[in-house]
Amino acid sequence: MMKVIQQADVKGLLTKKDVNRLIEVLKYGGTRSMQMDAAVALGKIGNKKAITPLFEIINSSSYWIGIRVCAVQSLGSIGGKEAFEALNKAANYEDFHGISEDVKAIRDTAKTALNLFSHSKEWWQFWK
Numbered sequence: 001m002m003k004v005i006q007q008a009d010v011k012g013l014l015t016k017k018d019v020n021r022l023i024e025v026l027k028y029g030g031t032r033s034m035q036m037d038a039a040v041a042l043g044k045i046g047n048k049k050a051i052t053p054l055f056e057i058i059n060s061s062s063y064w065i066g067i068r069v070c071a072v073q074s075l076g077s078i079g080g081k082e083a084f085e086a087l088n089k090a091a092n093y094e095d096f097h098g099i100s101e102d103v104k105a106i107r108d109t110a111k112t113a114l115n116l117f118s119h120s121k122e123w124w125q126f127w128k
Helices: 010-016 019-028 032-045 048-058 065-078 081-091 101-118 123-127
Strands: none
Touching: 010 019, 010 032, 019 032, 019 048, 032 048, 032 065, 048 065, 048 081, 065 081, 065 101, 081 101
């Protein structure tokens, strides 16, 4: 049986920078809203520990597209070589159903994030 988190103070977790708990909420949150808020919070914190879980969410069609797009945006906020590689993979993402509207949304969001980094005056910070 999958664990479901019914309530979480995502704003409080963001303030505490509780990355582990936010990752749990991202994966098992009881509502889409909680999961999207957790994804955004992980991007704001910028801890590289969140890269793998965010990328797993992007690649799982069992998550709602809004959550997956928030995960892509958060990878762009985290930065670093690992996030860049994950964004590159997301920009070329395909699922076994072909190119659906969901897949287009993921790919377009990833391409936008990559484009922002390539045009940023602080692009070198992305590689930290």
